[in-house]
Amino acid sequence: MRRTRNRHKRLDGFQRLFLLLVICLTALLGAILCTIHGPTPGLADAVAQFQEQSGVESPVTAVLLNFRGYDTLLEVMVLLLAVIGAWSLTEAPFPDQITEISPVQMGAVRLLAPVMCLVAAYLVWQGSHLAGGAFQGGAILGAAGVLLLVSELPWLRSTPVFSLRIGLVLGPLVFVGTALFCLFFTGDLLGYPEGTAGWLILLIETACALSIGLTLASLFAGGRPEDEVVLEHKPVDQSFNGERS
Amino acid sequence: MIFLHADTPAWMLFPIVLPLIAGLLCFLFSRRTFVIALAAVLANFLVVCLLIYQLLVFGSMRCHMGGWQPPLGISLRTDGPALLMLLMTAVTGLAITLYARGYFSYRIFDPPRAGRHQRQQRFFWPLWMLLLAGLNGLFLSNDIFNIYVTLELIGISAASLAALSGKPASQLASFRYLLISLLGSLTYLLGIVFLYRSCGVLDLDLLQNLSNNGPGVRAALALMSVGLLLKTALFPLHFWLPPAHANALAPVSAILSALVVKGSFYLLFRFWFEIFPSTITTPALNFMGTLGAAAILWGAIQAMRQHRLKLMVAYSTVSQLGYLFIAFPLARVDGSAQLWSIVIFMALAHSCAKSAMFMVAGTVFLHLGHDRIKDLSGVRATLPITVFAYGIAGVSLMGLPPSGAFIAKWMLLSSSLASSQWWWALVVMSGSLLAMIYVFRVMSRFFVIPEGVSFIRPAPFSPLLEWPALALALISLFLGLVAPWPLHILSQGSTALAQSFPGGLP
Numbered sequence: 146m147r148r149t150r151n152r153h154k155r156l157d158g159f160q161r162l163f164l165l166l167v168i169c170l171t172a173l174l175g176a177i178l179c180t181i182h183g184p185t186p187g188l189a190d191a192v193a194q195f196q197e198q199s200g201v202e203s204p205v206t207a208v209l210l211n212f213r214g215y216d217t218l219l220e221v222m223v224l225l226l227a228v229i230g231a232w233s234l235t236e237a238p239f240p241d242q243i244t245e246i247s248p249v250q251m252g253a254v255r256l257l258a259p260v261m262c263l264v265a266a267y268l269v270w271q272g273s274h275l276a277g278g279a280f281q282g283g284a285i286l287g288a289a290g291v292l293l294l295v296s297e298l299p300w301l302r303s304t305p306v307f308s309l310r311i312g313l314v315l316g317p318l319v320f321v322g323t324a325l326f327c328l329f330f331t332g333d334l335l336g337y338p339e340g341t342a343g344w345l346i347l348l349i350e351t352a353c354a355l356s357i358g359l360t361l362a363s364l365f366a367g368g369r370p371e372d373e374v375v376l377e378h379k380p381v382d383q384s385f386n387g388e389r390s
Numbered sequence: 391m392i393f394l395h396a397d398t399p400a401w402m403l404f405p406i407v408l409p410l411i412a413g414l415l416c417f418l419f420s421r422r423t424f425v426i427a428l429a430a431v432l433a434n435f436l437v438v439c440l441l442i443y444q445l446l447v448f449g450s451m452r453c454h455m456g457g458w459q460p461p462l463g464i465s466l467r468t469d470g471p472a473l474l475m476l477l478m479t480a481v482t483g484l485a486i487t488l489y490a491r492g493y494f495s496y497r498i499f500d501p502p503r504a505g506r507h508q509r510q511q512r513f514f515w516p517l518w519m520l521l522l523a524g525l526n527g528l529f530l531s532n533d534i535f536n537i538y539v540t541l542e543l544i545g546i547s548a549a550s551l552a553a554l555s556g557k558p559a560s561q562l563a564s565f566r567y568l569l570i571s572l573l574g575s576l577t578y579l580l581g582i583v584f585l586y587r588s589c590g591v592l593d594l595d596l597l598q599n600l601s602n603n604g605p606g607v608r609a610a611l612a613l614m615s616v617g618l619l620l621k622t623a624l625f626p627l628h629f630w631l632p633p634a635h636a637n638a639l640a641p642v643s644a645i646l647s648a649l650v651v652k653g654s655f656y657l658l659f660r661f662w663f664e665i666f667p668s669t670i671t672t673p674a675l676n677f678m679g680t681l682g683a684a685a686i687l688w689g690a691i692q693a694m695r696q697h698r699l700k701l702m703v704a705y706s707t708v709s710q711l712g713y714l715f716i717a718f719p720l721a722r723v724d725g726s727a728q729l730w731s732i733v734i735f736m737a738l739a740h741s742c743a744k745s746a747m748f749m750v751a752g753t754v755f756l757h758l759g760h761d762r763i764k765d766l767s768g769v770r771a772t773l774p775i776t777v778f779a780y781g782i783a784g785v786s787l788m789g790l791p792p793s794g795a796f797i798a799k800w801m802l803l804s805s806s807l808a809s810s811q812w813w814w815a816l817v818v819m820s821g822s823l824l825a826m827i828y829v830f831r832v833m834s835r836f837f838v839i840p841e842g843v844s845f846i847r848p849a850p851f852s853p854l855l856e857w858p859a860l861a862l863a864l865i866s867l868f869l870g871l872v873a874p875w876p877l878h879i880l881s882q883g884s885t886a887l888a889q890s891f892p893g894g895l896p
Contacts, residue, residue, distance in 0.1 A: 230549070
């Protein structure tokens with residue numbers, strides 16, 4: 146090994162010092178984490194106590210969408226922000242000419258994509274009582290989207306941008322809408338009315354799974370769709386022409 | 391069914407929900423985005439005014455999300471400092487929104503690059519609205535993990551905004567900004583892990599009442615402080631700030647410098663002096679004060695050496711952030727009440743003055759096509775309002791009498807002399823002197839008119855480019871005259887402050 150290593154790969158003095166510091170810090174933090182003792186019950190008991198009222202049987206879903214639903218609402222926004230940020234930077238690099246898709250690949254897409262959608266739907270449904278939910282379902286949907294993207298299907302490019310935007314915003318919008326609906330009826334943001342919690346959570350999860358899937362696929366595509374630029378060429382705002390002349 | 395009355399705590403949800411919805415709509419629709427954003431910012435301002443009225447009449451309030459009480463659920467709370475920060479965000483945000491409209495409209499008029507500028511505007515509005523929601527959520531949140539989520543919201547939208555101009559320099563700077571911001575967030579998250587393991591709760595009130603002082607809490611506080619210091623850009627960790635702020639579009643620079651760094655500072659201050667005061671030691675306070683002093687001097691010296699106006703203003707932010715930290719070592723003498731009034735005044739004044747200054751820099755850049763300080767001569771003749779705004783904002787940065795910064799610096803001086811820590815007073819005064827030098831260096835350029843050149847041609851500018859900056863500069867100037875009013879808000883709901891000013895306010 147020593148012979149193959151060239152000079153550039155060696156750490157210089159500053160880097161070694163830095164590495165040593167990081168190792169010491171990690172060891173110190175690990176030691177502190179081990180010394181923490183005493184009663185640290187956490188919130189698991191409280192979650193178990195109110196599980197009945199949460200409308201779902203899975204404790205994870207209960208925490209994510211009922212007890213701490215507000216956190217999840219903001220997290221969904223963070224995902225959307227990632228897409229907005231990526232779209233603001235660059236255009237998606239689609240190849241110029243449409244290449245012929247091999248029949249094997251097409252067959253795989255035809256076989257896998259529907260199954261993936263089905264699995265995603267099942268995961269969302271399962272979220273109410275077992276592990277699963279919007280994020281897991283969305284991840285599978287995102288994988289389906291990636292499969293379609295790498296197959297370079299021609300119809301992907303001609304998808305109207307506005308419908309893509311609607312799909313991306315649907316989950317967050319339904320989430321905020323439900324939160325406000327609850328605010329209106331019970332006086333608490335995301336305080337589900339008696340007996341409706343299970344259904345409202347399923348509604349939120351379905352919409353969010355769709356949007357999360359689209360979000361992940363859009364991030365994989367790596368930029369805004371092409372139509373975006375064409376869409377931008379609207380006439381210049383007339384109100385400022387007068388002031389400038 | 392519930393109706394909103396004047397005393398309903400649910401009002402405090404609207405500063406978060408309104409910009410969120412506006413952000414979604416701005417992303418969905420390509421037209422009328424400015425109208426949506428303006429409506430959200432105006433409504434936000436009105437709701438914040440209502441919240442302040444609520445605080446004055448009914449006192450501090452809690453709002454439990456989903457009706458779940460802590461420790462299980464998340465709660466929001468309003469109190470004096472939080473509402474003043476909200477007010478700062480609302481006022482500065484309103485002015486920045488108007489300015490951004492003028493800025494983009496002016497740039498879109500430039501035919502060869504209209505497409506690019508329209509695209510920038512297209513993405514500016516949703517990012518700015520979501521950033522606003524994140525900031526409001528941060529100031530109101532009373533849950534340590536929820537604060538992490540708002541930090542993420544702020545960090546990602548701020549980095550995307552900083553990259554919006556599309557120039558390679560700004561993309562590099564904003565990529566570094568994104569990495570630093572993520573590193574800060576993750577360090578903060580690691581701190582939460584330690585805290586949750588030692589205390590078992592996430593609600594700030596409960597953490598405050600536990601007053602746990604074990605090694606776990608100390609480690610947690612250290613980790614969270616380092617993460618937040620990275621985001622606040624205190625002196626040795628400030629390296630990412632000047633390129634990121636100076637290379638962004640002018641409205642974005644104003645947002646980043648005036649609001650985003652204040653968010654993480656506010657949290658840091660809250661943790662140190664409200665939630666974990668028993669964990670804080672005097673050496674730690676002195677250490678922060680020393681870093682603050684170094685930031686004041688280093689930032690000011692760097693600001694004097696810059697050749698570009700925007701970089702100078704960005705380094706001035708590094709310097710001004712130091713004043714917030716120099717208040718730390720005075721805590722042992724004054725208690726947290728006086729400290730809150732110092733840092734809140736400093737933050738309010740700096741936020742208004744600094745956003746005004748970045749707007750001025752942006753307008754000058756639009757007018758001249760560059761912002762090299764040595765070629766700025768004669769701007770006074772064509773952009774009198776902008777130059778006036780620059781002067782007023784400069785007065786506020788220097789801390790001359792009627793301004794809000796003067797009140798803050800006066801309180802800093804008097805408490806450092808009263809506690810016989812005169813060296814802090816020395817740093818504050820020399821910081822002001824250096825600020826004067828870098829402000830006047832540009833100011834004198836504005837007034838020089840080169841011989842043989844007649845600047846009669848009036849600048850064909852939209853009023854939106856000039857008046858918001860002037861309004862903000864005037865607010866920061868006259869903040870000192872209405873000083874009792876913010877102090878009155880600050881004293882609501884906190885008994886400590888009411889005791890510290892028994893016979894009225896200074």
